[in-house]
Amino acid sequence: MKNIVIVDKSTGAATEQTFGNIALKETSIVKLPISQASIQSMQQSGKNLVVTLKSGETVTIQNFFVVGEDGAANQLVLENDDGTLLLGSYSTPYSGFTFSELGSLEDLALAAQAGAGVPDWLVWGLSLLGAGAAIAALSHGGGGGGGGGDGGNGITSDTTAPNAPTNLSVAADGLTVFGKGEANTTVTVKDAAGNTIGTGHVGADGNFAVNLDHPQVNGETLDVTLTDAAGNVSVPTQVDAGDTTAPDAPTELAVSADGTTVSGKGEPNTTVTIKDANGNTIGTGQVGADGNFAIQLDHPRENGETLGVTLTDAAGNVSSPSQVIAGDTTAPDAPTNLAVSHDGITVSGKGEANTDVTIRDADGNSIGTGHVDNFGNFSIELATPRVNGETLGVTLTDAAGNISNPTQVVSSDLNETDADADADADADADADADADADADADADADADADADADADADADADADADADADADADADADADADADADADADADADADADADADADADADADADADADADADADADADADADADADADA
Known part of the structure; x- marks a missing residue:
């Protein structure tokens, strides 16, 4: 970069200094080898002028705002890249510089005379202002002056940035930014990453509406700046777009x-x-x-x-x-309402819906599997029938592999027989009430035997409920008609009882204890035909 040139106004002596901060000791004209477009800001700091470039560099001119005893002020000249010169002026109190280009050739001789002792570059530049302007510039400097040039070819340069935009808002659809700002300035809208997403102009009424290149509907923060015709950029104002966009669904749960x-x-x-x-x-x-x-x-x-x-x-x-x-670490409840079908083929019950059923025998072997339906019921067919009173264990397993406690169920025993191997015993404890013999070939089931020790000779059961009183079998084939035992020890030959109350004429005494009422023997000479005792009492 070129050196800074400092011209002492009182002597016209010029000195050069490496680009950087300088300190003025006399009222001077300072030429900075920088263009107006490269300047970010020019600020007064006490008696000093601080020039900040867009590159971030700063140049401080100490004592720039100190006025000489003759009322002369320090002046600033900028040299553009193309060699043109801009003469700066400012008012008091300081509010910024106005630059005027040193323009057309005019009365070079007069300018040179007025600028005796002044460097050629300044004489040339002043000559371009015109004689009157040149003399005024050298005599009075920029302090207290107005803009640059009052007509002709004078150009006023603006280094004051517009105020930041106000009243910003974003349309509900996120496509437009509205606001207010300095009339005829350019509006620039940038996203949080610094990308320009919309530009426009402030109208003569100070309002603007700038369309964006894509909707901003997720609560984005936007920066809005204004740029005037001189290229001065305002401080940005932020506005948040409306958020109508739902977050994405959560992931990696x-x-x-x-x-x-x-x-x-x-x-x-x-x-x-x-x-x-x-x-x-x-x-x-x-x-x-x-x-x-x-x-x-x-x-x-x-x-x-x-x-x-x-x-x-x-x-x-x-x-x-x-x-x-969620992970399933809870086992199902044990199955309930278990039953084995009579034929031993099926086990049914209730349990947790949609669990798996496993049936095992007493040795732990799986003999049947199935599934509990949506209503909590199941019916599982076994591999082989269980009809011998087997004990079976039934468990439920859920989808996570949790297994319930087992519930046991016992199958039917179809091999169990009746208590007697023969015909059914009579239900009563007494003798048969009928007159006929039992139809079966087995003894009566009652506990009372016939009172006599010998079997009845007849084929018919006794009609009475009492046992025969004698110890001998009846000779006849018919049952005794009376309810008493024969008084004698011998069987009657006839079927009729003796009619008399006397002793028989035979040699055998009657078995009764009463003697014959008469003292005589029987009238007949014949003994009784039977050899047995009378059957009557």
Whole structure:
């Protein structure tokens, strides 16, 4: 970069200094080898002038705002890249510079005379102002003066940036930015990354509406600046776009092994809401700045529950839900209402819906499997019938592999026989009431035997309920008509009892204890035909 040139106004002596900060000791004209377009700002700092370039460099001219004893002020000249010179002037109090280009050739001799002792570049430049302007410039400097040139070819340069725009807003659809600003300035809208997303102009009434290249509907922060015709750029004003965009649904969801925490990823700084299958909120929290979250639940979820997780942003937009299934570490309840069919082929019962049923024998061998239906019922066919009173164990297994406690059920025993191997015994404890013999070939089931020790000779049962009193079998084939035993020890030959009360004429005394009423022997000379005692009493 070229050197800075400093011209002492009182002597016309010029000195050069390396580009950087300088300190003025006399009232001077300072030429800076920089263009107006390269300047970001020119600010007064006490007695000093601070020039800030757009590159970030600064040049401080100390004592620039000190006025000499003769009332002369320091002046500033800029040299553009093409060699043209701009003479700066300012008013008091300081509010910025106005630059005038040193333009057309005019009365060079007069300018040179007025600028005796002044460097050629300044004489040339002053000559371009015209004689009157040149003399005034050298005599009085820029302090207290107005703009540059009052007609002809004088050009006024503006280094004052517009005020920042105001009343900013973004349309609901995110496509337009509205606001107010300095009339006829250019509006530039940039996103948070510094990309220009819209430009426009402030109208003569100070209002503007700038269309954006794509909608801003996610709460984006936009910067809006105004640039005047001289290229001065205002300080930016920020505006937030409306947020009508819901966050993306959360991802990478997981439930901890103990069922107490749900973790995942989502839009930073959104609110996480976790609900159970019934829509009840069971946990809330925040997504961190790194996009991760871990939310504590109100109580453990460890039975395979399905949970819904949503994200809500600051504008109240709610994401679509993402689902996550809790781990299932809870075994089903043991099956109930077990029964084995009479033929031993099927085991039925009740249990947790949609679990698997396993039936095992006493040795632990699986003999049947199946499934509990949606209503909690099952009916499982066994590999082979179980009809011998076997004990079976039945368990349920859920989708997570949790196995219930076993429930036992005993099959029917179809090999069990009647208590007697022969015909059924009579139900009563007494003798048969009928006159006929039992139809079976077995003895009566009652505990009372016939009172006599000998079997009845007849084929018919006794009609009376008492046993025969004698110890001998009846000779006749008919049952005794009376209810008393024969008084004699011998069987009657006839079937009729003796008619008399006397002793028989035979040699055998009657068996009764009463003697014959008469003292005589029987009238007949014949003894009784039978050899047995009379059957009557």
